[in-house]
Amino acid sequence: MFELDSLAASTAIYPLACAIITAAAAGPVIQIRFRAELRLIPITSGAVLISLAILPGPWAVLAAAAGMLTSQLLTQRTLLKLTFNVAKEVLAVTAASLALPLFGVTPAVSSPAGLPSPAQLSLALAAAALCYAIVDDLLGHTVLALASGVSWLQSARRNWDIVAAVRVANLALAVTIALVVRKDLWLIVAMPLTVLALQQATKSRIRRRADDEAWRRLAGATDRLNHTDLTTVLRSAVVQAPELFSADDAEIELRDATGGRLIRAAYDGPPGQAPEWGGCTITTVLGGHEGSGPVGELRLRFRTSVSLEQSEKYKLRTFASALATSIRNAIAYAELERVSDEHAYHATHDPLTGLANRRELLDRAGDAYAGRGDEGVLALLLIDLNHFKEVNDTLGHQAGDLVLCEVASRMQRAAQPQDLVARLGGDEFAVLFTGLPTPAMATHRAETLFRELESSVEVEGMRLTVEACGGIALFPGSGGVTEVLRRADVAMYQAKRSGRRITTYAHSRDPADVNRLVLGGELRRAIAEGEFVVDFQPIVDLGTGDVVSAEALARWEHPDHGCLTPMRFLETVERSDQLPAFADAVLEQSLSAVSIWREAGFDLPVAVNVSPRSLLDPGFPDAVLERLSRHAVAPDRLTLELAETLTISQLDVVGRALDDLRSAGVGLALDYFGSGVSSLSVLSRIPVHQLKIDRGFVQTVETSPEAAALIQSTVDLARSLRLVVVAEGVESEPQRRALFELGCVAGQGHLFARPMRADRVTATLQRGTAGRSGALAEPMHEAGSVVRMSRRRPSGHGRSLPHLHA
Incomplete structure (x- = not known):
């Protein structure tokens, strides 16, 4: 027990001092809004614990009641709340006073006795603080839950961390002051100012923490408003606004030419059909762009009258500004999508009937x-x-x-x-x-x-x-x-x-099919009599104009129908049993041409189209290699071109033949790249060296951004895979320059030369352009060439297919 110097002093000064401490602590409370109600964060527990450590239980209760009543008379204007706060304080202090004797701490105003140890005092005050907190929270959250219409647990979870921090700080404060005062009980006279200063410091610190947390929550809420869908933005706002500003509900009314739109948590429709709402409403205008009116209003709704603090008003304006920006962005994005969809629709539909075009x-x-x-x-x-x-x-x-x-x-x-x-x-x-x-x-x-x-x-x-x-x-x-x-x-x-x-x-x-049937009956005679001939179209370095290779193109010199292109007879040949003989005749003439050019001093590779049906023949790779050996042509002087329209199922069958040919050194090219339906799928399955861009894209490269983009993507893909890109159907200098600027390094077409027989290719190469043998066009630049290759080599010496690179 504490011993006081005189009973008169103890009965007058110390209860009075404790009452003053309680009144000082009860005044500067921290207010946290919850729905329409204000939750007062308790900082009086420290003063109560000091009173319990110095005075007997009944005296401490009286001192706390007197201090709380004095504070409430000065700050509270509602009689009901004043009565409740004083009664709650009395009950909480009474519960706390009952915990001290359990730990052997019984303060008295009689003569001094044995004083409790610091550990015993700390433990007793901690128990008292716990009892005080239980009664205070039980009563406070029950009344708050009833007033705000939420559950008790929801009310208790609100700012529980701040409440807990305040109670721990008050306990530490009470233990410290109690230990100081028991050295000299008259120091109690100085404690009101000390408690007030400490409580103010605690209040400022906790308020800063709560303010920082509120701004963090506000920043997170505004981030979640960044969405391109307007409905998502609005629903996110009406859900988050009540949480941010402790409102009971929120609504947003948009203004537009169609009559507006009202959004609540459980309503989305015309403003005039929304259910009525009572209570207090705080309205914030959602501003528009400069020179335009506001896009709508954000309304916070409370069950009872509410007045926001200045900091809350500033946060509300910040939230409303972010919301207005998100609404404008979502509206603009929706308009862009509408215009895009409208353009896409008109591009694919007949304007008169609305049917697909x-x-x-x-x-x-x-x-x-x-x-x-x-x-x-x-x-x-x-x-x-x-x-x-x-x-x-x-x-x-x-x-x-x-x-x-x-x-x-x-x-x-x-x-x-x-x-x-x-x-x-x-x-x-x-x-x-x-x-x-x-x-x-x-x-x-x-x-x-x-x-x-x-x-x-x-x-x-x-x-x-x-x-x-x-x-x-x-x-x-x-x-x-x-x-x-x-x-x-x-x-x-x-x-x-x-x-x-x-x-x-x-x-x-079908007249076209009848012609095919007629031609099919003449295939055997045509092959036997050598009616199938091969023309060659040079492939040119787009940068230098030098010829780097040639493509073999089969022709049928029909005695009655004249010169027929592959479009007229190739399908018929592929369906017949004469395909092996036809492919052998084309390969024979192509390799003979390579030998002729080599003897003339031009070591040019040749590209030959091959049918998928030829690759189904197990003996096809050996036949190709045997022909190469017979003509003393290195395998890398031959490139076999495959149609890009090959299907995955065909690739599964011909894969072994392709692997055998590639392993032997024969080059592989993917023809008509970009015109098929599975370009990347086919490319991933064929071990090719070259990609040939279909002439349909080359012809529109100057006028079609889509064609230019496809060629650019093909060049980039080929460069990453270390493949050569050849453009087909180059017919003008602007096309050549456009292809070159897109990164395509080689091409063929009428700009350079039409298909011709092997001897004419030799003569054309020898004649050259502007005194440059082996060139069919002037270079597009002066410094260096894009494609490097030796034009002349000693007869009988092969070389690898020249690598084209920019």
Whole structure:
């Protein structure tokens, strides 16, 4: 027990001092808003513990009650809250006073007795602090939960770390002061000012910490507003705003020409249809750009009247500014997407009927053809309206447009969801049938569609009968979309000529296929009599104009039809049993040409096209190597060009032949690169040395950014894989320069030379350009060349295929 100098002094000064300490501690409380209620972070526990360490329990309770009542009378204007705070304090102090005797600490105002040790005193005050905290939190959070409409646990979790830090600091403060005062009890007189100063320092530190945490939460909340979807931005804001500003709810009202939009946690719609809301509302304008009005308002809603502090107002303005920026960005992004989608739609749809256009049909058909498998049969129906020109000539183009729109609408209704209806132009339509169970189902589906067109169309008070004819073609095993379009067109005109409504394509009625059959019967004679000859087109270094190699191009010198290009006979040859003999004849002439050029002093490699069917022959690699040996041509002087339209299944079969040829030193090139449907897949499976860019991209390299980008990406890909890129179909100097600037180092085309026989190639190389033997064009730069190769070497000495590099 503590001993006081006199009973009179103890009964007057020390209880009074403790009451003053309690009043001082209860005044500068830390207020934390929770929903519409203010949570007062307790810093009076330190003063209470000091009183309990000096005074008997009842006296400490009276001192705490007097101090709390004095503080509340000065700061609290609501009688109900004043009564509750004083009553809560009395109950909490009473509970704390009951813990001290359990640890042998019983302060008294009688004569001194044995004083507790510092450890015993600290332990007793810690127990008292715990009891005080339990009662204080139990009562405080219960009332706060009832007032704010949230759960007790939710209220208790709010700022629990700050509350815990304050209580620990108060406990340490009480133990320190109690140990100092017991040395000289009259020091209690100086304690009110000391406690007040310490409490103010604690309050400032905790408030700074809470303020820093609030700004961190605000920064995190504004980061989560950065989204391109407007609805996501708005919903994120109405969820985060109540948490940031301890509001009961939040809403955002957007203003636009359509009447606006109101968003709450459980509502998203027109402002006039939103449920009514009572209570207090704090509104912040969401500002717009300079020169434009605000985009809307952010409203915080509270159950009771609330007044924000200055710091809270500043945080609210900051949050509102970030929200307004995110809303404007999301609106701008949505507008960009809308414009982009609109442009994409117009690029793939007919402006009159809204159907897919030719481009979309070709793209969709190409995708379906590339992904064909077990999904069913693919077919294409072409439809042409009969006598449609008479409608335009008689009733005018506006009436004709009405007919076209009605036909498009009926076709769209009759088609299946997985089908694609397109307008190709004029009065020509197409329907892509996908997923057909059998080929015959294409005719059935076409009949259904034509029946939809049978009923008359009323235009300007007149009833017109729509007559049409159509041609159906199944997707072929090779030839792709271009071939199926040709076949459907053939079938459609057969239907038109025969007067039938629908005709299905048949090989026997295709004039082009009849010619192929005729040619097929003449292949054996043509090979035996040497009608197949080979022309060579030089491949030129784009930078220097020097010839670096040549491509072999087969021709059929037909006695009746004249000179036929591979487009006329190659498919027929590949389907026949004469393919090995044909490939051998082409290879023989190509290697003979290499020998001729070498004897003339030009060591040029030669590129020869090879059919995938040739690679299926197990003896093909040995036959190639035997021919090379017979002509004393090094394997690296020969490059075999493979079509980029090879399928993965074909690659699986011919892979061994390709590996054998590459291992022997024969070069491999991937032809028509970029025109197939699986460029990268094929490239990853073929050990090639060269990529040849299809002439279709070269012809538009000056005018098409897409073509230039594809060539650029091909060059970059080839450079990373250490491959050579050759451009086909170079026909002008601007094309040459554009290709060179994109990084393509070699090309062939009419700009340099047309295909010619081997002896003419020799003469052309000897003549050269501007006195430069072996060159077919002037160099584009003066310092150095892009392609380096020896033009002349002693006869009989081979060399590797020259490496082209920029």
